[in-house]
Amino acid sequence: NAGVTQTPKFQVLKTGQSMTLQCAQDMNHNSMYWYRQDPGMGLRLIYYSASEGTTDKGEVPNGYNVSRLNKREFSLRLESAAPSQTSVYFCASSEANRDRNFGPGTRLTVT
């Protein structure tokens, strides 16, 4: 089992460009999450999907959109990237509201 996988691992964007971060899990979990990690701030929840077909905002949703494509996949889209979105992005999954299983992360730089 691969667990939670994320693509790409690294990305550099110019301000105003768009991109989609992909996430997939093979643990048959119902819930999936997107977090961002910034130095000294821990992880902050961007969006989550409690189950297939539902998505909800987390603490820092502005500038992002998500799609729960099916039970396995949960993508995060930046429509118009800004330097403030330079961060490391982690996808995670869980069975209901239990411990999160994290992917390896995507390091995004916006210039």
Add this chain to the structure above:
Amino acid sequence: AQSVTQPDIHITVSEGASLELRCNYSYGATPYLFWYVQSPGQGLQLLLKYFSGDTLVQGIKGFEAEFKRSQSSFNLRKPSVHWSDAAEYFCAVGRMDSSYKLIFGSGTRLLVRP
């Protein structure tokens, strides 16, 4: 509002010494509590978790944590640190109701002296 405080940004210990990482939370209900570890350039790995029952929880890699409701704390301990334990450690608190929000502390970076 929920909050998690890890008061130590950095901690340095000698290999073989004991370790305690502090975590305090602010919460109005019975919490779920977690400790995660992150090695450089990696994702987060679950060390241990507390949902209910025995307040002393054993985890992987020889770690344990104790839930003290009266002190709103969930400190992580290890009796003898190995060089491979050098990493960043995150405490997190969640709710036992239907909310899916897990609040993370800002992390403690552990350095191990040979």
